[in-house]
Amino acid sequence: MSDFSPRQRWISDGEAELGLGTILSCDARSVTVLFGASQETRTYSSRQAPLTRVVFGSGDRIRAAEGWTLTVDDTKEIGGLIVYIGEDERGELTELPEARLADTMQFDQARDRLLTGQVDRNDWFELRFRTLHHHHRIEQNPALGLAGPRIDLIPHQLYIADEVSRRHAPRVLLADEVGLGKTIEAGLILHRLLLTGRAERALILVPASLCHQWLVELLRRFALEVTLLDEQQSQAHGDTNPFEAGQIILASQDWLFANPHRQSQALACAWDLLIVDEGHHLDWSEEQMGPGYACVARLAGESEGVLLLTATPEQMGVASHFARLRLLDPDRYHSLERFREEEAHYVEVAEAIDALERLPGDDADRDRVAAVINEADSLALLATLANPEASEAQHAAARDQLRDQLLDRHGTGRVMFRNSRRHVGGFPERRLHVTELAPPSAYRRVLRKLERDEDYLDELLIETGLDHPEVLIYLDAMYRALADDPLNEEPWWQIDPRVNWLLERLADDGEGGLAGDKVLVIAHDRETAQGLAEALRVLGGYHAPVFHEGLSLVERDRAAAAFADEEEGCQVLVCSEIGSEGRNFQFCRHLVMFDLPLHPDQLEQRIGRLDRIGQRHAIEIHVPVFEASPGEKLLRWYRDGMDAFSAPHGIGSEIFDAFGDALAEALVDDEGMAEVIEETRVLFESRLAERDAGRNRLLELNACRPGRAEAVAAAIRELDEDRALPRYLDLALDIFGVDSQELGGGIQHLLPSPQMLDGLPGLAKGEEGFSATFSRLRALSRDDVQRLSWEHPLLREMMGRILDGTMGNTALALLRHPALPPGRIMAELVFRTHCPAPRKLHLNRFLPPTAVRVLLDESGVNLTDKISFTGLSKNLQKVKKAMARDLIRSRLEVLRELLDRGEAEAERELPSITEAAQGRMREALDGELARLTALARHNPAVREDELTALRAERQALDEAIEGTRLRLDSVRVIVTVGEEAR
Structure with a gap:
């Protein structure tokens, strides 16, 4: 017969989560156990049952089925059952039979598991200790949250992500020029906020054409699982709020802005971060706001953090730029007139910063700086800088501090980050190739009639239904609109020489030809793009996918993917104007503008699809135009009036506002066009000089501080090379x-493998895994x-399971050593700091879970400093579980004493741990709080709620660290054996 008896209490070695089990029946063959807490019944072989008898000893606290607790003092046995004797909560002596123990008692803690004979593998214990060590180290690395994503280490992106993600509830405008990586910056900020616990839920709103691109980018670069929400998905959730379906929700602006009911559901959710891409599409004026702007304004008002993304913050002028900033902080940006006044002051500040570089110099430079400062600390720095007797090191330190103060305290640099290609550098050359073609007779006939008859334009607008000046620029659209004309029987692409020109270039493998190269073709009109793709197929045998607004998101992605495939992909992709926004085609260097857009910002958007960070070749821009046509005049206005093809400059919108009407009139007037180009050039150079002298100069200086950026990159490289x-x-x-x-x-x-533990990211059983x-x-x-990396979901999941669970928190091993008598016991105890605090505090940057190791021999002597963890582990041998349980059962009293002694030893280490953590916290937050408090007196962009939140965070962190306690994380029992033991 076995040792089992009905009503005894046992636990499952392999399923400790089942709780305390009760023997229902037993015989020579089997034993049946009821686990009451989980209502599970198990039947095992009596000879090999994976069960451990639960036996508590003096000092253990146990719980009765009725809920009261008993502190064990002694035990007795009656009929094979244990009766526990001790004091209850009232201090009265009482008895508790084991049959009345609470079924829900769990044995998760290391002490409970060890004393009840539950031991794990020795290598599990070692992995647990090393996990604690690495987690402690990684959590304090300043690059945490930025090191894991699949990105290049580009300084301005790292600086922005680090600066913004450190703030409480960041609300900023990411306005880098096209191709500088705003999506990556937003992804980095989101990734770090999620990883550090500062954000848990985010709503991302993007144009419909970019939904899948964002989805893929967040997964591929940042390993973030995103829920893509549309109307079909929303309806599938029935009466529940679909915006509660995931941690990160990605939705189309087009869908949400047109649906008041879904907007109300989005507003009903708590968002830690709102991200809005292509923010320049949000319409606002002092008189009224568009539905998209109104929706974002309501969501921004309810969200703690807000990131607005736009490459063209001034596309609609200063008022539009003010409108974006108003979404971030309506209290700060409440008056457009006052905002214009502030901008006029930025030139003085930019000149003062330039003057800093020349100090100590003449009095004029010192006066320029003095004119924009009045604080005692700034004046003291200026005095040091202007003192010719100060050392070069003192000059450099004062210059750096004073520059940082000026950048912090003036301008919109705290809420807006804008890097330009000129400031970042490293971008390829742009080369413009213009080909003039003779227009076909059908186009020429209309153009000549326009030259002879001024009134014919009005007739043409009525006949075609097109707008002015589109009817003059897009001659193929005009031709299609005049389909009733008996002379217009053939499809436009059969008569348009631009088609044959493109076919010839695609087949040309000589110098300047396009054969073998990827070619992106952009046309303004959807029907033009579709007709051109058909022409390439019929006339040249080219399969050219079409990318236009009429396609579903999946169809657009399929077209882009077919173009991107290097080996089997298509040579040509034809896009309508929508193809010039958001998509990244930097693997391609040839851009064919089949026609030209009417707005300078759209022109830059087109070029920006290829001219991006990572582009390794010069951008070849090919533009076919008809001789002496309106399209040719438009090209000259772009090229000669504002250098629009050579580099982005960000003031195209202002130029267009000034000359758009005159340009439209001059498209059929050679003399008028020459005058418009000349006046455009004058305004362009003037505005460029003003911009570079004022706000943009401040923004460029503030958008990337090289020293900070390099420090972040160095910390990332340290983790990369770990x-x-x-x-x-x-x-x-x-x-x-x-x-x-x-x-x-x-x-x-x-x-x-067949033995893999369930639920590991990317490694579902039965699937192929990943490279x-x-x-x-x-x-x-x-x-x-x-x-x-340490931030990969697989690593995070495995480390999380170890640290949050019981895996490896007990072990027993044998130690053979000639100098040690056999049968001696040592206890290797690992304690861990325990500091309950809200995740949003990100306490781990100052006090991550910290291991305190204590090694005691059975007489209580502390051997921790004499024997290292690694040195000890190398000399240990594993032991079978059955033997381990017997060894533990035979030495329970000694182990209890060692556990108590070890706790006292570990407690001596706690004050120094908490004192060091408080020092790190105060050094970081006190300095930042002082800086922001001083900054708030000058720069209203520092919100009062930000200061309040930082003070509250500091107090909460101080209290949390002060309340830190140690708890036993894991324990390994080591038994010495003789030389002959195995």
């Missing part, structure tokens, strides 16, 4: 049951290869 990561991952993969196959070139393939690399460069060059 040699401990591959070693840790190998150990973790082995324990979690993940197979790894080397593919060569620094790439390995991870796939689930991965530790190299940032390899991951960037291979979209099909994931990048392994």
Whole structure:
């Protein structure tokens, strides 16, 4: 017969979560156990039952089924059942039979599991200790949240992401020029806020054409799982709020702005961060606001953090720019007139910053700086800088501090980040190639009639239904609109020489030809794009996908993917104007503008699809125009009036506002066009000089501070080159049951083994797994290869399971050593700081879970400083679980004493740990609070609620750190054995 008896209490070695079990019946063959808390019944073989008898000892606290607790003092046995004797909560002596123990008692803590004989594998214990060590180290790295994403280490992107994500509830406008990586900046900010606990839920609103691009980008670069929400998905949720369906919700602006009911549902949710792309599309004026602007304004009012993205913050002029800032802080930006006045002051500040570089110099430079400062600290720095007897080091330090003060205290640099290509550098040359063609007779006939008859334009507008000046620029659209004309029987693409020109260029493999190269073709009109693709197929045998607004999101993505494929992809992609927004085609260097847009910002959007960070070739811009046509005049206005093809300058909207009407009239007037071009050039150069002298100069200086950016990049490189990561991952993969196959070139393939633990990201059982690399460069060059880092979801999941669960928190091992007598016991105790605090405080940056290791021999002597964890682990041998349970059961009293002694030893370390954490916290937050408090006196962009939140955060952190306690995280029992033991 076995040792089992009915009503005894046992626990399952493999399913401790079932709680306390009760023996229902037993015989020579089997034993049946009821786990009351989970209402599960298990039947095991009596000879090999994976069960451990629950026996508590003196000092243990146990709970009765009725809910009261007993502190055990002694035990007795009656009929094979244990009766516990001790004091209840009232201090009265009482008895508690084991049959009346609460079924819900769990044995998750290391002490409980050890004393009840539950031990894990020795390598699990080692992995747990190393996880604590690495987690403590990584959580304090200043690059946490920025090191994991699959990105190049580009200084201005890193600076912006670091600066913004450190703020409480950041509300900023990301306004880098086209191609400088606003989406990456937003993704980095979101990733860090989520990883550090400062944000839990985010709503991302983007144009419909960019939904899938954002979805793929967030998954591929940042490993963020996003819920894409549309009307069909929303209806599938029935009466529940669809915006509660995920942590990160991505939705189309077009859909949400047109749906008041869905807007109310979005407003009903709590959002930590609102991200709005292409913010220049939000209409606002002092008289009224568009539905999209109104929707975003309501959401921004309810969201703690807001990121607005736009490459053209002044596309609609200063008023439009003011409107974006008003969404971020309506209290600060409440008057357009006052905002204009502030901007006029920025020139003086920019001149003062330039003068700093020349000090100590003449009195004029010192006066320029003095004119814009009045604080005692700034005046003291200026005195040092102007003192010729001060050392060069003193000059440099004063110059840097004073520059930072001026940038902080003046302008919109705190709420707006705008980098330009000129400031960032490293962008390719743009080359314009213009080909003049003779217009076909059908086009020429209309153009000649317009030259002879001034009234014919009005007739043409009525006949075609087109607008002015579109009817003059897009001659193929005019031709289609005059389809009733008996002379217009053929499709426009059969008569238009631009089609044959393009076919010839695509087939030309000589110098300047396009054969073998990817070519992006953009036309203004959807019907033009569709007709051109048909012409390429019929006349040249080219399969050219079409990308236009009439396609579904999936169809657009399919067209873009077919173009992007290097080996089997299409040579040509034809886009309507919508193709010039948001999409990234930097793998292509040839842009064919089949026609020209009427707005300078649209022209820049087109070029910006290719001219982006990462582009390795000069951008070749090919423009076919008809001789002496309105389109040719428009090209000259762009090229000669504002250098629109050579580089982005950000003032095209202002130029268009000034000359748009005159330009439309001059399209059929050569003399008038020459005058418009000349006047445009004068205004362009004047505005460029003013802009570069004032606000834009301040923005460029503030949008990337090289020293800070390099410090972040250095911290990221430190994590990239961490040699401990591959070693840790190998150990973790082995324990979690993940197979790894080397593919060569620094790439390995991870796939689930039959023994893999469930629920690991990207490794569902029965699936093929994924390929991965530790190299940032390899991951960037291979979209099909994931990048392994401490922030990868697989690493985070495995570390989280270890730290939050019981895995490896008990172990027993044998130690053979000739100098030690056999049968001696040592206890290796690992305590961990426990500091309950809201995740949003991100306490871990100052006090991550910190391990305190204590090694005691059975007499209580502390051996921690004499024997290291690694040195001890190398000499240990594993032992079977059955033997481990017997050894523990035989030495329970000694182990209880060692556990108590170890706790007292560990407590001595706690004051120094908390004191160091408070020092780190105060150094970081006190300095920032002082800086922002001083800054708020000068720059209203520092919101009062930001200061209040920072003060509250500091107090909460101080209290949380002060309340830190130690708890036993894991324990390993070590038993010495003789030389002959195995």
